Structures are given as structure tokens and as C-alpha cells.
Amino acid sequence: xxxxxxxxxxxxAGFRLNCSMKVPEGSVTALLGPNGAGKSTTxxxxxxxxxxxxxxxxxxxxxxxxxxxxxxxxxxxxLSDSCFSGYLNIEDLTPILRHLYSRFKKEEFLTRCKNFGLxxxxxxxxxxxxxxxxxxxxxxxxxxxxxxxxxxxxxGLDVLAREEILDMLREYMIPGDxxxxxxxxxxxxxxxxxxxxxxxxxxxxxxxxxxxxxLGNYGLLKVTEEQYRTLDTGRILRRKKESFGYSLxxxxxxxxxxxxPGITMEKGSIDEVITMMIRGEEI
Amino acid sequence: xxxxxxxxxKLLKRQGRYYGIVxxxxxxxxxxxxQNFSSFITTYLTFMITMFAFSSFNYDDFDNGMLFLMAxxxxxxDYVKAKYVFSILLITGGWILGVLLHxxxxxxxxxxxxxxxxxxxxxxxxxxxxxxIGFAFPLLMKYGAEKGRNLAFIGLGILAAAVxxxxxxxxxxxxxxxxxxxxLQTSPLTALVILTAGCxxxxxxxxxxxxxxxxKKEF
Numbered sequence: 001x002x003x004x005x006x007x008x009x010x011x012x013a014g015f016r017l018n019c020s021m022k023v024p025e026g027s028v029t030a031l032l033g034p035n036g037a038g039k040s041t042t043x044x045x046x047x048x049x050x051x052x053x054x055x056x057x058x059x060x061x062x063x064x065x066x067x068x069x070x071x072x073x074x075x076x077x078x079l080s081d082s083c084f085s086g087y088l089n090i091e092d093l094t095p096i097l098r099h100l101y102s103r104f105k106k107e108e109f110l111t112r113c114k115n116f117g118l119x120x121x122x123x124x125x126x127x128x129x130x131x132x133x134x135x136x137x138x139x140x141x142x143x144x145x146x147x148x149x150x151x152x153x154x155x156g157l158d159v160l161a162r163e164e165i166l167d168m169l170r171e172y173m174i175p176g177d178x179x180x181x182x183x184x185x186x187x188x189x190x191x192x193x194x195x196x197x198x199x200x201x202x203x204x205x206x207x208x209x210x211x212x213x214x215l216g217n218y219g220l221l222k223v224t225e226e227q228y229r230t231l232d233t234g235r236i237l238r239r240k241k242e243s244f245g246y247s248l249x250x251x252x253x254x255x256x257x258x259x260x261p262g263i264t265m266e267k268g269s270i271d272e273v274i275t276m277m278i279r280g281e282e283i
Numbered sequence: 284x285x286x287x288x289x290x291x292x293k294l295l296k297r298q299g300r301y302y303g304i305v306x307x308x309x310x311x312x313x314x315x316x317x318q319n320f321s322s323f324i325t326t327y328l329t330f331m332i333t334m335f336a337f338s339s340f341n342y343d344d345f346d347n348g349m350l351f352l353m354a355x356x357x358x359x360x361d362y363v364k365a366k367y368v369f370s371i372l373l374i375t376g377g378w379i380l381g382v383l384l385h386x387x388x389x390x391x392x393x394x395x396x397x398x399x400x401x402x403x404x405x406x407x408x409x410x411x412x413x414x415x416i417g418f419a420f421p422l423l424m425k426y427g428a429e430k431g432r433n434l435a436f437i438g439l440g441i442l443a444a445a446v447x448x449x450x451x452x453x454x455x456x457x458x459x460x461x462x463x464x465x466x467l468q469t470s471p472l473t474a475l476v477i478l479t480a481g482c483x484x485x486x487x488x489x490x491x492x493x494x495x496x497x498x499k500k501e502f
Binding site: 044047048049050051069070072073075077079081082083084085086087088092095096097098099100101125 | 285286287289290293294297342343345346347348349350351353354355356357358501502
């Protein structure tokens with residue numbers, strides 16, 4: 001496991017994180033959830049920026065506090081609202097990165113920046129949102145990292161810029177021994193990228209599923225009140241009252257397709273699953 | 284650590300024009316003043332450069348930058364070490380520039396022999412600025428750039444007010460300070476060695492304290 005959180009607890013006023021999760025080698029794992037759910041807090045715990053009150057955080061198989069500089073160099077980081085000072089430009093960054101990361105690939109970094117149309121002499125704070133996001137990813141990719149920790153890397157980007165960034169991440173995963181832990185509000189981005197995902201709500205992991213399983217087995221049933229009364233609800237995860245009756249989330253859509261052929265069923269998407277898991281009620 | 288020092292240096296270079304104005308202003312003021320006022324250039328430049336060492340914390344705090352800096356492989360201890368090394372080098376550089384300008388301007392207006400008489404007092408400005416960052420940096424590390432700097436200025440203000448009151452009211456200085464003052468007059472070199480040793484001690488303790496503060500800090 002490249003990252004392992006075991007019963008990690010952290011309390012703030014009005015918020016409590018209680019999180020367990022794993023990021024295996026060679027996989028892209030997403031951490032999803034609404035604003036304030038605890039995604040950034042979880043990332044901070046993994047990066048050693050906060051100190052959990054209980055539980056264990058391990059990265060590369062050792063407690064995060066015991067990680068050496070060399071091991072930390074194997075992590076590429078994108079934080080949603082933080083980077084190098086906006087008063088620096090890309091040219092300034094190259095000697096800084098060269099001294100921070102022993103495996104920094106200057107030529108490759110500069111070539112990629114040029115290919116993505118990033119002006120080398122413009123201050124970071126003067127770059128557009130899309131350019132700044134691309135730069136953050138390029139910095140994370142510039143030093144041969146084994147693990148990428150990406151907090152909202154596509155936030156505020158248009159479809160094209162998002163697709164460019166996702167392509168970069170797909171290319172990064174080609175060697176097979178690398179991993180990504182990513183959080184995003186835009187779950188559609190993640191459907192084509194992630195192997196599995198965790199759903200966090202109010203500081204607690206409420207769901208962990210492989211993306212293929214979710215897309216293949218999860219379904220959203222739309223039933224009237226009458227249909228609901230006769231329905232076998234043993235395979236229903238969440239229920240939500242609607243004007244027509246109920247929306248029901250199941251992780252065994254095939255069962256309902258075979259046994260209740262007349263029922264209206266929609267394919268489960270990550271967005272629908274998130275909405276139902278968080279807004280829906282347990283049966 | 285080197286990467287972080289380069290970062291601060293690159294940020295300093297962004298303010299090159301501003302520091303050019305500072306140097307020019309110091310030269311003009313120094314040229315227009317009396318012989319006694321001439322050392323203003325050393326004091327002024329050393330102090331202004333010390334202010335940049337402070338402002339490098341503002342750059343780090345800008346746009347939540349500390350979060351990213353602390354997530355870098357260099358870590359918390361290296362961040363502290365980089366800040367001290369960079370600031371000491373920077374302030375010493377500013378002081379050397381001040382001394383060279385002072386020497387040039389003073390020799391041009393008065394004489395080299397007169398300058399050599401006041402030369403032993405020059406390092407005092409450097410050492411005082413270094414001692415000041417020794418007191419201020421732990422505050423900046425603990426409370427952040429804005430609040431920490433304000434607290435450091437308040438401390439400096441209280442000290443300045445105390446010095447002013449002592450001078451104005453003629454209150455006797457504590458025995459230790461009186462001895463040091465006498466030593467400064469009779470044996471300036473010994474006084475400087477003692478002050479340098481005190482400065483190193485303050486910076487060393489300050490650096491250890493800052494590391495401890497950063498170790499415990501959450502971002």
C-alpha cells in the first residue's frame with residue numbers, strides 16, 4: 001500500500017474526521033465528497049500537515065512522521081488553494097525545484113510548460129486559472145514521483161483544460177507502478193480515470209467501491225409509492241422521496257432488472273451515487 | 284534548504300528597483316548630513332534589509348503558500364534553517380554594502396583617518412539587527428507574518444521608548460549595561476567580541492525555538 005489511513009481521527013470545532021482508507025500501488029483512487037466533508041483534512045493528514053489525535057497514517061509503508069526527505073521526494077503534490085508564491089515565475093521555479101527534488105527533470109518540465117503554452121516569464125499570480133492548474137500538475141509530475149496527491153486539480157477549469165489535465169494523469173499512470181490519490185468535485189472527470197473511490201461525508205467514509213463495480217452494478221430505481229410497497233428492499237442502499245414516489249439506490253441492479261422488469265431504472269453514475277448516499281435515507 | 288533560500292532570493296530580486304531607491308535615498312541623506320550623521324547609511328541599509336527578511340514571511344503566507352511549502356520534501360526544520368541562513372546572509376550583505384558606501388562617502392567628504400576612528404562602531408548595527416531577528420523570528424513562526432511582525436515591532440517600539448526615557452530622564456543604566464558601555468569606549472574590540480558571542484547565542488537559541496514551534500504547528 002502506498003497510502004494507508006487506519007481510524008485516523010481529528011477534531012475541530014463542529015467537525016470530526018474519522019477516516020480509514022488505502023491507496024494501492026498502480027491504482028488511481030478518488031476521494032469524493034461535498035464541501036467541508038473532510039477531503040482536504042484527510043490530504044493534510046497524509047502530508048503530515050496536521051497531527052491526528054488517534055489512528056495511524058502510513059505512506060510508503062511507514063508512519064508519515066518518520067518519512068525521510070528522499071521518500072517525500074517521491075510524492076508529487078497539488079493543493080487546491082496553495083502553491084509556490086504567486087510573485088515567482090516559471091523560470092524562477094526551475095532552480096528551486098532542482099534543489100528541492102534530486103530527480104527534477106528541468107528540460108522535460110520546461111518543454112512541457114512550453115507545449116502547454118505557459119509563459120515562462122509571467123508571474124504565477126498573473127496566470128489564468130487553467131494555466132495555474134496546469135502548472136501545478138506539471139510541478140507535481142516534474143520529479144519522477146511514485147505517488148501523486150492531488151487535491152481538486154481540475155477545480156475551476158473548463159472542459160478542454162480538464163481533459164488536458166486528465167490526459168496528463170493517464171499518461172503518468174502508464175508505467176504501472178505509480179499511484180494517484182485525487183479529490184474532485186467533478187465526478188464525471190473521475191469515472192474514466194479512477195480505479196476505485198471513497199465517498200466521505202461529515203468526516204466519515206460512507207462508501208468505498210471500485211469504479212467498474214459502481215458503473216456496472218449500481219442503479220437508480222424510480223418507483224411509485226405503490227411499486228415501493230411491493231418491492232423487495234433488501235438490496236436497496238438508500239431511499240429518497242420524490243414527487244412521483246421514490247428514488248432508490250441499489251448495488252444489485254441486475255436483481256431488479258430480472259425480477260421486476262417493469263420498473264424504471266437508470267444507470268448509476270458517480271454523481272447519482274454521491275447524491276443518494278449523502279442525501280438519501282437508509283432503509 | 285538551498286531550494287528555499289533560492290526561493291527567497293528570487294523574491295528579493297523581484298523588489299530590486301525598490302531596494303535601488305532605498306540605497307539612493309540613503310546615499311543622498313548621508314551626503315547631506317553632518318559628520319556625525321554619516322553612519323546613517325549603514326544603519327538605514329542594514330535595517331531596511333532586515334525588513335525584507337521579515338517580508339519574506341509575507342510572501343510565504345501569501346495565498347496560503349505555507350501549506351504548500353510545508354508539504355515539500357524539505358520539511359519544517361529546513362524551512363526554519365533556510366529562513367535564518369538567508370536572513371543572516373542577506374542582512375550581512377546589506378550591512379557590508381552600507382559599510383562600503385559609508386566608507387566611500389565619508390572618505391570623499393571628510394578623511395579616511397576619521398572613518399577608521401568610527402569603524403569599530405559599524406558592526407554594532409549588524410549585530411543589533413541580527414539579535415532583533417533572533418527575537419522576532421520565533422514570533423513570526425508562531426503567529427504568522429502579519430501578527431508576528433506586529434508583535435516584533437511592538438517589542439522594538441517598547442525597547443526604543445525605554446532607551447529614549449533612560450536618555451531623557453537620566454536614569455542610571457543597569458550595572459551590566461554600564462560595564463558594557465564602558466568597555467565599548469575603552470576596548471571596542473573586546474566589546475564587539477562579547478556582542479558577537481551574545482548574538483550567536485541568541486540566534487542559536489532562537490533557531491532551536493523556531494524549530495520547536497514549527498514542529499508543533501498545524502497547517
